[in-house]
Each structure stands twice: as C-alpha cells, then as structure tokens.
Amino acid sequence: MAIVNRAEGRAYLTPLVGFLLFFLGFPAAVNLVYSISTVSFETLRSPSLSGFGNYAAVLADREFWGAVSFSMRFGVLTALAECLIGLFLAVFLTPLLAKRSYLMAPLMLPLMVAPAMIGLMYRLVLHEFAGPVPYYLFEWFGDSPAFLGVDNAFRTLLVVEILQWTPFAFLLFYMAYAAIPLEVREAASLDGASALKALWWVELPLMLPTLVIAFFIRFIDGFRVFDNVYALTGSGAGGSTTSLSIYIYQAFFKGGAIGKAVAASVVLFLASLAVLYGLNWITGRGRR
Amino acid sequence: MKLNSTSFSAVAVLFASVALPGISHATVTVLGWPGGSEETALRATVEAYNAQSGIADADKVELLFFNRDGFFDKLQADMAAGSDAFDVNLVATYSIGRYAPYMEPVDLGADAGKVFGESVLKTMQFDGEQYGVPTDLSLHFMYYRKDLVDALMQDDVAKKKYAEIAKEHLGKDLQPKDPDSWTWDDWAATTLYFSKQVNSESPVRYGTVLQMKNLLFNMMVFQSLPRSYGADWTDKDGNVTVDSDAYKTGLELYKKLYDAGASPKDSLSYEYAETNAAYGSGQAATALQWNAAAADLTNAEKTPAVAAVTGIVAPPAGPNGRADHIHGLGLGLNKNAKNKEGAVKFLKWLATEDAALLYARSGGSPALAPDVAAKVSKERPDLVKLGEFASQYGYVMNGATSANALSVYELQAKEFTGYWAGQQSLEDALAHTKTGMQDLLKK
CATH class of the missing domain: 3.40.190.10 (Periplasmic binding protein-like II)
Structure with a gap:
C-alpha cells in the first residue's frame, strides 16, 4: 500500500512545481522571447518580435565561435588534468590519510577561496614587479616569461584553474577509493593480482561512476568559467581568452546587444542539454 | 480577532517607526x-x-x-x-x-x-x-624619472647613444629634451634608450609601462597619442575616421615600443594597478598614467623607490599639439x-x-x-x-558621449590589442574597428 495516495502526492509536489515554474520557468520564457526580439535597455518592457535574426547573428559571429572553442578546450583540458591528478593523489595518499586524516584540511584549502579572489591573487603573484614568482625567476635565471602574455595566457589560466579545483576531484575519488570493501581487494590479492592489475581491473571499474561524474562536473565548471579568467586577463588581447560566459556578459552589458546575448545563452543551454542527454545515454548503455 | 487586530496595529506601528524618520x-x-x-x-x-x-x-x-x-x-x-x-x-x-x-x-x-x-x-x-x-x-599625466632624464641630459656619451638609438629604431635625428617639451618621438626615443633590451647600459629595465590590456579604460589612456596627430572618431559629417593616418601612427608606435622591449612583456595584461606597481618599482623610466595615481606615485611612504624623483608633465605633443583625454x-x-x-x-x-x-x-x-x-x-x-x-x-572625441560610446571603447580595446599582440594586421584591426564603429555610432 502506498504511503501517500496520488492526490496527496500532487498536493505535496505543488509548491515545488510552483517554485520551479516561477523561478526557472519565468526567466526561461522571458529569455526565449528576448532571443527572438529586437530589445535594448530602453525597450526591456516592450521588446518587438523580430524572428531568428539574433540566432543567425550569433552563429555567424567569429567571436562566438572563438569563445566556444576557448570554453571547450578549457573545459576538456582542465577536467582531464584535475581528474588525472586527483585520481593519482587519491590512490597514493589514501594510506597516509587513513592514519593522518587532519592532512585533508590543507588539501581542501584552495576550494575555500572564491575564484575571483584566486584570479586577483595570481595577478599579484605573477606580476613582474610585485610577484614572488617572477622575482625569483629574475634572481635565478635573469629573466621571467610573460605569464599573462598572449602566448602563455591560456596555459597560465589552465594551471590556475587546475590548482584550485584538483582538490575537488581528489575529494570525490578519495571517498570512492576508500569505500571499496577490503574483501574485494583481498580477493583480488588472493587471485594473484598485482597492485597495478588490481587498480586497473578491480578498483577503477568500481570507481567508474564517480570518475565519470567528477569529469563532467569539472568539465561543466571549466566550460562556463568566468570569474578567475575575467580577473586575470579579462577577455585577453584581441579577445583571445574570451570564454562563452564572458562573451555573453560582454554582449549583454558592454555591447547592449541583449537579444544576441540571450540567443547565445539559449544556444549554450541547448548544447548543454544535448551533452547531458548524450552522457545519460552513454552511461545507461554502459550499465546494460 | 482582537489579537489579530492588535498584532496588525503593532506591526504597522513598527513599520512606521522604521520608515518615518527617513521620510x-x-x-x-x-x-x-x-x-x-x-x-x-x-x-x-x-x-x-x-x-x-x-x-x-x-x-x-x-x-x-x-x-x-x-x-x-x-x-x-x-x-x-x-x-x-x-x-x-x-x-x-x-x-x-x-x-x-x-x-x-x-x-x-x-x-x-x-x-x-x-x-x-x-x-x-x-x-x-x-x-x-x-x-x-x-585625465592623464606623463610621469617620468627626473633623476634619469637629468643624468641623460648632462652626459655627452649618453646623448650620443640616445641619438644612435633614435636613428636606428625611429629613423629620426633626435637629441634628449626636457620632458615638458617632448614630442611623442622624443618620448619614444627616451623609452627605447632606457630599455635594457635596446640599451644594455640602461639603469632601469624598461623605458615605459604601456597599459595594453583589452580594457576600455586603457583605450582612454592610448587615445591622446593619435589625437595629437589629429585623430577623431568621426568627422563633422559623422563619418567614422578611425582608419586615419593618425590612428595608424599611434598604434604602430605602441607596437614598435612593445616589440622592442621598451615595455614589460606582460603589458598586454596591464591596467592601472600593474602600471603603478611597475613604475613604482623603480624599473621604468616613464609611464603615461591616470592623474589619480599622482597621490601614490609621489608619496614617499607608498612609493619609496621613485616618489622623490618623479616629475609630472602633460602628455607629449604631436603635429597638432598636445592632447589629454x-x-x-x-x-x-x-x-x-x-x-x-x-x-x-x-x-x-x-x-x-x-x-x-x-x-x-x-x-x-x-x-x-x-x-x-x-x-x-x-x-x-x-x-x-x-x-x-x-x-x-x-x-572629448566626437561621439564619445553617445549611447554606445562605452561599446566603442570596448571595440577598440579588442581590435587594437589584437594588433599589438600580433594576432591581426593593422589594416584588419582598423577595418574591423571602422565597421563596428559605423554600426555603433549610427543614429
């Protein structure tokens, strides 16, 4: 017998559905209208419908595709690096952390800092005349690279993001790795599996759902990056470090191209949905 | 019911007591x-x-x-x-x-x-x-190191070296001058002379600090250079004139100095704060910077390395005289x-x-x-x-108070920094800027 009947269930769900409709549905509907309208700050309350011109403008804009390319590269590379380093740390530090769990606190420290603050911090740390890194490079080697110059900016931004968010991947992997039952490891050992084989054939398959989830959480975070990039390089020389979020922000507030910015965000929303459904399908197929 | 009325009255009185003083x-x-x-x-x-x-x-x-x-x-x-x-x-x-x-x-x-x-x-x-x-x-001041310029003016060997550098890099016969009578060429020659990459005997690492980050405020700092060569955003009929020789001259000069190492390698990420830090470190001979920085750069407690030896003049002159945005x-x-x-x-x-x-x-x-x-x-x-x-x-440039002025500065920042970074040619940068400005400034 059901604990609540169908009518009661609906009654319980009503506030949640109402909340979602109001706080998510309303802005989504407004966005859809703006994306097919000619609208400016002066006409926010009276946009005039103009068809799909904003979408055409976005898709024909070389800067939009530059931003998509930046976000995609940034998202994939940071997610990959964070997961690989996080996994390495989880596997090698688990025995240590089992005995000295207090070490977890300093490892988690970067997660406590707001990304915008991280950006500002590295602006200082990497500055040729104020930062410790260039100072010591000049002391030791007589020169220092331009960390935020056009040739190195992308690599520097990658490193900054990876340093901040690897602890997040590490935390997830550590929990998953530590949760593998001891009996499973003992059985693998009795069957003659070496540590490497046990990791590859036993432990990693058991951690796979966590690995996949961590990768995509980090990919999504990397793809929509804004704060630290904006604080460090802005949109970069010639727009070279314009992420999709920065593109939308600039089109909306700086360029006043509200329809175009909203159209770009709708395109991003649809692309995200497609990726999520694709992932769902892949993981579903894997389970079967 | 009475309780409800009482509560309502109490809440009303509370709100009134909070709101009324303001009114x-x-x-x-x-x-x-x-x-x-x-x-x-x-x-x-x-x-x-x-x-x-x-x-x-x-x-x-x-x-x-x-x-x-x-x-x-x-x-x-x-x-x-x-x-x-x-x-x-x-x-x-x-x-x-x-x-x-x-x-x-x-x-x-x-x-x-x-x-x-x-x-x-x-x-x-x-x-x-x-x-x-x-x-x-x-507006903007040209901050410069009085001690370095004075030493240059009094040293015949240094003057000779200065003239050689001016001839080699700028193709002009120039001699050191008092900063208050600098043309942009004089300033450029001075910055090259005081750059280690050009002159290994320079007492400082760089001749200047250029603010070249893709940021609209940096365009305001840059604007006075082309302006002194006669630049404007539009002519009197409203035609966009950003592809003028004046803008070309200004953009090329910035790139020439950056490429020659007269400004720090990270200059493409520099704005106000970075410029203050670079000049304040004592490793740059000049800086075109906002007037707001004067209080810090001339304060011995805040900038001990250069405060006592910092001079301030208006931006250098071009063929059309001096201009200050x-x-x-x-x-x-x-x-x-x-x-x-x-x-x-x-x-x-x-x-x-x-x-x-x-x-x-x-x-x-x-x-x-x-x-x-x-x-x-x-x-x-x-x-x-x-x-x-x-x-x-x-x-104030023609059109610089228009509805899209901010967007014009943004556009220039993106395109001009793209040229300085070597990502596009000068012609492409100016063509993109002109097209964008025509769209932004149309009535």
Missing part, C-alpha cells in the same frame, strides 16, 4: 560613486548643503551608495527598470548617452562655465544638453525622480563656486577654471595641474 529627514536621494575620495568629498559637501538655513526639510539630501563593481551595469539595469529610488544619479562622460533616455537635462546657469570652464562642462553634455554637474575629472564623473537628474525640484536645486548649488571649492577641499577632484583653482592651490596643488591640463589640452 522626515531627506527627500532628495543622491546615488553617488562609492568608496574613495569621491564619497568622502560628497559626504562633506552634502553635510554643508543640508546645514544651510535656506534649505527646507523636504529638500535636504540623503546619500545612497552601493558597490563599485559593476556599478554602471547595475545602474543601467535600475534606470531601465524606471527606478525612482534616487533623484540624482552618478553619470560618467562615456556613458551619458546610454543613460540620457532615463535622465533629464539640467540648466546649471551661466556661472557654471566660469567655475569649471567650457571643455569640462562638455564632459557632461549629450546632444547639446547639459546632463550633469562635473564633480570629478580624470578627459572624462568626468558627475551628478545628474533621474527622469523618474520623486523630488525633481529639490534635486535641481541641489545640482545648481553643486555647480556654484562655493560648492566646487568645498568639494575640492574635502578631497574631490573637480577640474576648476584657473582662477577658481588658484583659491585652493595651497591645499590642493594637484588640482591646479588638473585644471590647467584640462583647459589647455582636454578633449
């Missing part, structure tokens, strides 16, 4: 520029205004501040939504056109011109109408103001000589006409230079 004390609400000297000066000035005997309670001023971060974006969203939360709002030169649809022009009276000068009043004008009282002005902050009238009469009364008072002097003495940076600035020259010697440069060399 009774001030009915002209002024949204000011938060933080820094502007806020301090405005607070002191408003206090003096409210203390005047002729000001009715209903016309007294209350101040409202929020954060500087994203201030103008938030203000735009507020004004577009028809907010009446403030009667008087902050406005900046490059964004007047954007806010003008939500504001009303104000007549400041004939004396305002005598207090500020016409070129400064122009920083608050749009379509020929006065939209605000100019409270604080920003000016833009101002000011206060104007919200179209949806609840108390327009009181707001206009306050704005008119703010444009008087007494109010401007009080604002200056309280730490603000108004650009005052020379005879007015002379009255505060003892307390604020920096304002004398500010007023002098603004009245002699100050300019």
Whole structure:
C-alpha cells in the first residue's frame, strides 16, 4: 500500500512545481522571447518580435565561435588534468590519510577561496614587479616569461584553474577509493593480482561512476568559467581568452546587444542539454 | 480577532517607526560613486548643503551608495527598470548617452562655465544638453624619472647613444629634451634608450609601462597619442575616421615600443594597478598614467623607490599639439525622480563656486577654471595641474558621449590589442574597428 495516495502526492509536489515554474520557468520564457526580439535597455518592457535574426547573428559571429572553442578546450583540458591528478593523489595518499586524516584540511584549502579572489591573487603573484614568482625567476635565471602574455595566457589560466579545483576531484575519488570493501581487494590479492592489475581491473571499474561524474562536473565548471579568467586577463588581447560566459556578459552589458546575448545563452543551454542527454545515454548503455 | 487586530496595529506601528524618520529627514536621494575620495568629498559637501538655513526639510539630501563593481551595469539595469529610488544619479562622460533616455537635462546657469570652464562642462553634455554637474575629472599625466632624464641630459656619451638609438629604431635625428617639451618621438626615443633590451647600459629595465590590456579604460589612456596627430572618431559629417593616418601612427608606435622591449612583456595584461606597481618599482623610466595615481606615485611612504624623483608633465605633443583625454564623473537628474525640484536645486548649488571649492577641499577632484583653482592651490596643488591640463589640452572625441560610446571603447580595446599582440594586421584591426564603429555610432 502506498504511503501517500496520488492526490496527496500532487498536493505535496505543488509548491515545488510552483517554485520551479516561477523561478526557472519565468526567466526561461522571458529569455526565449528576448532571443527572438529586437530589445535594448530602453525597450526591456516592450521588446518587438523580430524572428531568428539574433540566432543567425550569433552563429555567424567569429567571436562566438572563438569563445566556444576557448570554453571547450578549457573545459576538456582542465577536467582531464584535475581528474588525472586527483585520481593519482587519491590512490597514493589514501594510506597516509587513513592514519593522518587532519592532512585533508590543507588539501581542501584552495576550494575555500572564491575564484575571483584566486584570479586577483595570481595577478599579484605573477606580476613582474610585485610577484614572488617572477622575482625569483629574475634572481635565478635573469629573466621571467610573460605569464599573462598572449602566448602563455591560456596555459597560465589552465594551471590556475587546475590548482584550485584538483582538490575537488581528489575529494570525490578519495571517498570512492576508500569505500571499496577490503574483501574485494583481498580477493583480488588472493587471485594473484598485482597492485597495478588490481587498480586497473578491480578498483577503477568500481570507481567508474564517480570518475565519470567528477569529469563532467569539472568539465561543466571549466566550460562556463568566468570569474578567475575575467580577473586575470579579462577577455585577453584581441579577445583571445574570451570564454562563452564572458562573451555573453560582454554582449549583454558592454555591447547592449541583449537579444544576441540571450540567443547565445539559449544556444549554450541547448548544447548543454544535448551533452547531458548524450552522457545519460552513454552511461545507461554502459550499465546494460 | 482582537489579537489579530492588535498584532496588525503593532506591526504597522513598527513599520512606521522604521520608515518615518527617513521620510522626515531627506527627500532628495543622491546615488553617488562609492568608496574613495569621491564619497568622502560628497559626504562633506552634502553635510554643508543640508546645514544651510535656506534649505527646507523636504529638500535636504540623503546619500545612497552601493558597490563599485559593476556599478554602471547595475545602474543601467535600475534606470531601465524606471527606478525612482534616487533623484540624482552618478553619470560618467562615456556613458551619458546610454543613460540620457532615463535622465533629464539640467540648466546649471551661466556661472557654471566660469567655475569649471567650457571643455569640462562638455564632459557632461549629450546632444547639446547639459546632463550633469562635473564633480570629478580624470585625465592623464606623463610621469617620468627626473633623476634619469637629468643624468641623460648632462652626459655627452649618453646623448650620443640616445641619438644612435633614435636613428636606428625611429629613423629620426633626435637629441634628449626636457620632458615638458617632448614630442611623442622624443618620448619614444627616451623609452627605447632606457630599455635594457635596446640599451644594455640602461639603469632601469624598461623605458615605459604601456597599459595594453583589452580594457576600455586603457583605450582612454592610448587615445591622446593619435589625437595629437589629429585623430577623431568621426568627422563633422559623422563619418567614422578611425582608419586615419593618425590612428595608424599611434598604434604602430605602441607596437614598435612593445616589440622592442621598451615595455614589460606582460603589458598586454596591464591596467592601472600593474602600471603603478611597475613604475613604482623603480624599473621604468616613464609611464603615461591616470592623474589619480599622482597621490601614490609621489608619496614617499607608498612609493619609496621613485616618489622623490618623479616629475609630472602633460602628455607629449604631436603635429597638432598636445592632447589629454578627459572624462568626468558627475551628478545628474533621474527622469523618474520623486523630488525633481529639490534635486535641481541641489545640482545648481553643486555647480556654484562655493560648492566646487568645498568639494575640492574635502578631497574631490573637480577640474576648476584657473582662477577658481588658484583659491585652493595651497591645499590642493594637484588640482591646479588638473585644471590647467584640462583647459589647455582636454578633449572629448566626437561621439564619445553617445549611447554606445562605452561599446566603442570596448571595440577598440579588442581590435587594437589584437594588433599589438600580433594576432591581426593593422589594416584588419582598423577595418574591423571602422565597421563596428559605423554600426555603433549610427543614429
């Protein structure tokens, strides 16, 4: 017998559905209208419908595709690096952390800092005349690279993001790795599996759902990056470090191209949905 | 039921007790520029205004501040939504056109011109109408190392080296000069001479610090170079003229100096703070920087390495003389103001000589006409230079107060930095800028 009947269930769900409709549905509907309208700050309350011109403008804009390319590269590379380093740390530090769990606190420290603050911090740390890194490079080697110059900016931004968010991947992997039952490891050992084989054939398959989830959480975070990039390089020389979020922000507030910015965000929303459904399908197929 | 009525009454009384003091004390609400000297000066000035005997309670001023971060974006969203939360709002030169649809022009009276000068009043004008009282002005100073330049001028061997460098890199016969009579070529030759990459005997690492980050404010700093060669955004007929020889000359000179190593390698990520740090470290001979930096760069406690040896002049001259990009902050009238009469009364008072002097003495940076600035020259010697440069060399580009002026600066920042970074040719950068500006500046 059901604990609540169908009518009661609906009654319980009503506030949640109402909340979602109001706080998510309303802005989504407004966005859809703006994306097919000619609208400016002066006409926010009276946009005039103009068809799909904003979408055409976005898709024909070389800067939009530059931003998509930046976000995609940034998202994939940071997610990959964070997961690989996080996994390495989880596997090698688990025995240590089992005995000295207090070490977890300093490892988690970067997660406590707001990304915008991280950006500002590295602006200082990497500055040729104020930062410790260039100072010591000049002391030791007589020169220092331009960390935020056009040739190195992308690599520097990658490193900054990876340093901040690897602890997040590490935390997830550590929990998953530590949760593998001891009996499973003992059985693998009795069957003659070496540590490497046990990791590859036993432990990693058991951690796979966590690995996949961590990768995509980090990919999504990397793809929509804004704060630290904006604080460090802005949109970069010639727009070279314009992420999709920065593109939308600039089109909306700086360029006043509200329809175009909203159209770009709708395109991003649809692309995200497609990726999520694709992932769902892949993981579903894997389970079967 | 009685309980409900009692509770309701109690809540009403509570709300009234919280709300009423605000209503009774001030009915002209002024949204000011938060933080820094502007806020301090405005607070002191408003206090003096409210203390005047002729000001009715209903016309007294209350101040409202929020954060500087994203201030103008938030203000735009507020004004577009028809907010009446403030009667008087902050406005900046490059964004007047954007806010003008939500504001009303104000007549400041004939004396305002005598207090500020016409070129400064122009920083608050749009379509020929006065939209605000100019409270604080920003322009640029050429900061330079007096000790280094003096040593260069007195050393014949150094002069010879200087002439060789000028000939090799700029193709011109030049000799060291007093900074106050520099042309841009003289400045360029000096920066090259003081760069280790060009002259290994230079006592400092770089000849200058160029602010080349893709940021609209950096375009304001750059603008005076092409302007002194005759550049403007549009001609008198409204045709975009950014592809002029003047802009080409300015852009090429910046790139030449950057590529030659006269400015730090990271200059493409430099803005105000980085420039101050670089010049303040004592490793750069010159810096074209905002006037606001003068207080720090000449303060021995804040910048011990260079404070005592820093000289300040107006930006160098081009064939059309000297030019100094000016833009101002000011206060104007919200179209949806609840108390327009009181707001206009306050704005008119703010444009008087007494109010401007009080604002200056309280730490603000108004650009005052020379005879007015002379009255505060003892307390604020920096304002004398500010007023002098603004009245002699100050300019506002055609279209720089239009609705899309901010976007024009943004566009130039993106395209010009793309050229400086070697990502596109000069011709492409100017062609993209011209196309974009034609779209942004069309009526």
